[in-house]
Amino acid sequence: MTGPVFLFVLAVLTVVLAPLVGGLLFGLDRKLTARLQGRVGPPLVQPFYDVLKLWHKEKIAVNRLHLVWAWAYLVLVIASLLLLVWQQDLLLLVFTLGFAAIALVMGSFSVRSPYSHFGGQRELMQLLAYEPVLLLTAVAVYFRTGTFLVSGILQQDRPLLFSLPLVFAALVIILTIKMRKSPFDLAACEHAHQELVRGIYTEYSGPYLALIQVAHWYELVLVLALIGLFWAHPWWAGVLLAVAAFFAELVVDNSTARVTWPVMLRLVWASCLTLVLANLAALYLIV
């Protein structure tokens, strides 16, 4: 079941289905957030309306490089998702995802708008906060399973969650940053409309903004799938785990305020690095 044809079909299915799931999750997010705030909220398919509308707006480009980075972001996020569904190397996946974030930052730096630069700087700070934790997560998974390959993780009969509970907790904190949720929604966020916070998108308009939005959908599916990997057998347990993390994220988003970047760095490093290292130490001492 791993012939090239099968892998190709799997890739096509992923590329087609992931944005549908991601878009619906974004719609659910907006709906639930509205309900939590005592509002009616937009329809569930609102993100699709938004993207379709943006896609058919006039194309205004600041410069060509700017657009190349937007495409690069989308392609790299899809590439990391494909690495996951093809059950490839977790470490490579983390680096590809990191490169995708860098593409977004490079895009924001390739124009002269100061807002765009602010956004880029803030995205870099977020990258600085979560990248070491993601790397250590991959290391912890290696420590537990003896392989970086996703296929190796899937062969485990005991869920990773049992031996890596603290790593999982760290990953959930990182999810807040990756989903651009309060309190760590420094660079961009769904619900705030200030120029500074959405700075990274300042110069993207119309179809290019739609591209980035679709890339966010893929990214959401990817990070939730990574969460689900912690309880891969049976598969529905993983899905439940991911869904639970998603809803927890919504509650946290609506009950916290945005922090400044030094606070974010301190909080994330102090909590996540401690969690991951403690888990590693425990594994080392017990095994």
Place this chain on the structure above:
Amino acid sequence: MGLVTTARVKSPWIMHFDCGSCNGCDIEILACLTPLYDVERFGIINIGNPKHADVLVVTGAANRRNARVLRNLYEQMPEPKLVMAVGTCACSGGVFHQCPNILGGVDKVIPVNVYVPGCAARPEAIIDGVVLALQKLAGAA
């Protein structure tokens, strides 16, 4: 109505520009975003960036100083776009009519699609104006 037109009608992102209003109309626009009126249920998002906006909502009368800014914002918005003048000031100059620095309504500077009169315009009237603007959008496409 085609799929694209539906999407356009269902997702009008507005940008609010205060063209020297007394803040009365601005507060009413913000009131539309509160849970009581909740315009997000129509897909309306208040966005602070002309490059992302579909509807430019202007309050206050155009004057010699801000005419340039107003035109600049309008030109940065990608097509298709609409302009709503909210409040009597934005429609005609209102109480500031014939002041030496006032040009008059917003339509002296940029084309206006929908006029929402009232001093201040009530949130219901503003939402009504948006609905009217969307009908224009659906008709035009």
